[in-house]
Amino acid sequence: MNAIIISAIWGVVMMFSGVFSKSNAVVRIMALTGIALLLFVNVLEWNGVQLFHVNVRNMLSFDSFGLFFNTIAFGSTALYFLLSGRDMEKVGLHVAEYYALIFFILCGISIASSFNTLLMLFLGIEIISIPLYIITGTDKRNLKSNEASLKYFLMGAFSTGLMLMGITLIYGAKGSFNMDDISLGTYAMTPMLGAGLLLLLFSMAFKVSAAPFHFWTPDVYDGAPTVFTSFMATIVKAGAFIAFLRLFEGSFEGMHPQWQTLVAIITAATLFIGNITAVFQQSVKRMLAYSSIAQAGFMMLALVAMNGMAKEGLVYYTLAYSLATIGVFAILIKMKDYTFEGFNGLAKHQPVLAATNTIFLLSLAGIPATAGFMAKFYMLSAAVSNGHVMWLVILGVLCAAISVYYYFRVIQAMYFKDGDTQQMDTTPGFKGLLVLMAAFVVLIGIFPQWIIDKLYNIF
């Protein structure tokens, strides 16, 4: 509850900071204070300190899994603010409002990681989605941004309609919104419950951009201002995944054998389409959009497996994926040219950026000794221990091999091709933070369990 209330209040505070101060630096410092405060109150709640005593009537439940995920999401947002906060100021004039919208999204994410009724799920997903439609279209002079925003809004509204229809059918079958009531006696699946489950599955698959509901992703990620693409592709996607897992674990775990094959097929399609299409992209930004679809395929494995390892693995995956993608995007934002050729010869002019970018890309590709390898390992071994989906595991490994091709194309361009000098305004702090992040990616790749235990114990 701490995180939900504080993030909502801080959203309002950010709006007022834009009124009282014309300086972007003040706004940025306010946002950093807010995210630090949010991280702090979330950790407080983990230790059992409730700042607000609200009778939530069993509509929200704050377990350590959700709180741990919140910590990761807020921590990633803090890194994102530090790395790309200055670039947000180049998008438009309403910097304070952009930060306010991001704080509202964080509020939605903390609802999505703690809901206990479908009503709160709907509110959480909507609080995440509506600010996203807006920040997609903030680059108002750019037609592509406008198109992306409208497309995202229309398709998102449609998928929200599907979700509502699904919730209605489930309410009709079970007579309750509460996940505890819904999960009772779901071993016998009635057609009404099945139809509700299908519609919920489709709408959630849309939110996490799983195939065949992924068509909006490349256009929206490509059209949105790159700073916000970075946020959408990482923290928001992770939040939607936590909601997805929470929903299916809480309400439909009893029916797991019935829907496992369907989710496995969606996962296979996501992995296959995401990886194959990413190979043919010419723009790195678009390639990263397809790569985010491919990574979503790996995260979907947690749903297919649905066991303790999958749950822990998903949190680890979101951490590894968010860190690496925020890093790659932070460097991409500084580039003038978003094509693969734009990265030519980066290693000569900006050795630090090229080296850290390489580590992030290796992590995304899942090369050993990076976080991405262990993340993929967790996901695949969760699927193996489930035992029913060996074909999917094999496909996952093959797709990971394909992904190496397009991630290495960037590395090859940076190190083995000559290019012109690009003007990039980077500060020593920016480079230092990137180096720290890269070091962390390697560290959690080498000692994954140790780090996870430490994180659980510190807080």
Next chain:
Amino acid sequence: MSVTVFLFYFLSVLAIGSALMVVISRNPIHSILWLIGTFFAISGHYILMNAQFLGIVNIIVYAGAIMVLFLFVVMLMNLNTETEPKKNKWLKLAGVVSGGCLLLVLVAALKTAEKHGQLVQLKEGDIGLVGNLGKVLFTDYVVPFEISSILFLSAMVGTVVIGKKGD
């Protein structure tokens, strides 16, 4: 056949008939007018089920405000059959097949619904009355009620960000 049963069937035929006309009409303006008819029929159903508040809100918000906005947008955009984009034949076929699949699933789902044969709960159930609804909203459902304010606030901020002149 009692009056309520007759009313139920009358409203149902009206709702389904107008909903079909929304889809069939070539002229968008006619579609919207039929849609208003659908909303009125559904409001009638709500009142039949003793949910007056829901019925009135449905008329005020949907049939009133939203449909007027809708009508204005369509009129301003001046849509008619000539400006209608040509659609691919295969795309149409795919649409029909997928829509038919959804229809099949929904019919299968509702065919075996537990309340089979029982039309509506008439004259009983006072949960839909304004007083009871307010009581439930401010006791059991106060947390979602308050949280939805964040949703509206963020939508409001967004409108200002998108609509403001100057950049």
